Amino acid sequence: xxxxxxxxxxVQPGGSLRLSCAxxxxxxxxxxxxxxxxxxxxxxxxxxxxxxxGGKSYYADSVRGRFTISRDNSKNSxxxxxxxxxxxxxxxxxxxxxxxxxxxxxxxxxxQGTTVTVSS
Amino acid sequence: DIQMTQSPSSLSASVGDRVTIxxxxxxxxxxxxxxxxxxPGKAPKLLLLDxxxxxxxxxxxxxxSGSGTDYTLTISSLQPEDFATYYCQQYYSTSITFGQGTRLxxx
Numbered sequence: 001x002x003x004x005x006x007x008x009x010x011v012q013p014g015g016s017l018r019l020s021c022a023x024x025x026x027x028x029x030x031x032x033x034x035x036x037x038x039x040x041x042x043x044x045x046x047x048x049x050x051x052x053x054g055g056k057s058y059y060a061d062s063v064r065g066r067f068t069i070s071r072d073n074s075k076n077s078x079x080x081x082x083x084x085x086x087x088x089x090x091x092x093x094x095x096x097x098x099x100x101x102x103x104x105x106x107x108x109x110x111x112q113g114t115t116v117t118v119s120s
Numbered sequence: 121d122i123q124m125t126q127s128p129s130s131l132s133a134s135v136g137d138r139v140t141i142x143x144x145x146x147x148x149x150x151x152x153x154x155x156x157x158x159x160p161g162k163a164p165k166l167l168l169l170d171x172x173x174x175x176x177x178x179x180x181x182x183x184x185s186g187s188g189t190d191y192t193l194t195i196s197s198l199q200p201e202d203f204a205t206y207y208c209q210q211y212y213s214t215s216i217t218f219g220q221g222t223r224l225x226x227x
Contacts, residue, residue: 106209
């Protein structure tokens with residue numbers, strides 16, 4: 001079971017970025033998926049959740065309206081489209097899997113993260 | 121959003137000690153609480169869910185309890201590999217929130 005994030009770069013304030021997460025070793029479309037971020041030296045901040053079929057998605061207040069979570073079950077991939085980026089969005093972004101279809105709100109498998117830096 | 125407040129923010133203890141970390145929610149969360157362990161430079165690891173259900177593979181020295189707004193993580197006998205930062209997470213609300221973390225250090 002593995003999650004590998006990619007797409008993190010340095011971007012200017014107001015810019016956009018799309019993160020990807022490639023999943024392997026499990027049946028991707030059986031599980032809800034999350035994005036969680038961690039600013040340098042800070043704690044964990046949950047960002048977004050998408051149901052196994054993409055039918056429902058949820059967001060933290062801090063990103064709602066700016067970020068969009070999506071998935072492509074045919075490609076075992078999770079995405080996070082990030083628009084109108086701010087300096088406070090700078091963080092290590094983790095992709096995470098929920099442990100079971102009936103337990104969508106916790107995360108039992110984590111990637112190693114991809115770093116987003118918002119700076120001019 | 122439901123605010124999660126952990127105490128203490130940091131803690132020094134010795135191998136073999138019994139340690140308790142507390143997490144208080146700003147409103148009742150009906151046992152919808154998980155605990156994670158994070159070591160420096162590593163991704164978090166799920167320890168417990170539903171307040172007290174041990175995740176597969178997690179040692180039995182970890183336990184959780186609580187109800188309403190107040191929850192605890194207890195490590196019955198600290199091992200060297202337990203020194204890390206611990207986070208609680210509520211999922212009673214779909215606006216999921218984490219506590220600020222408790223750093224457990226070697227005394």
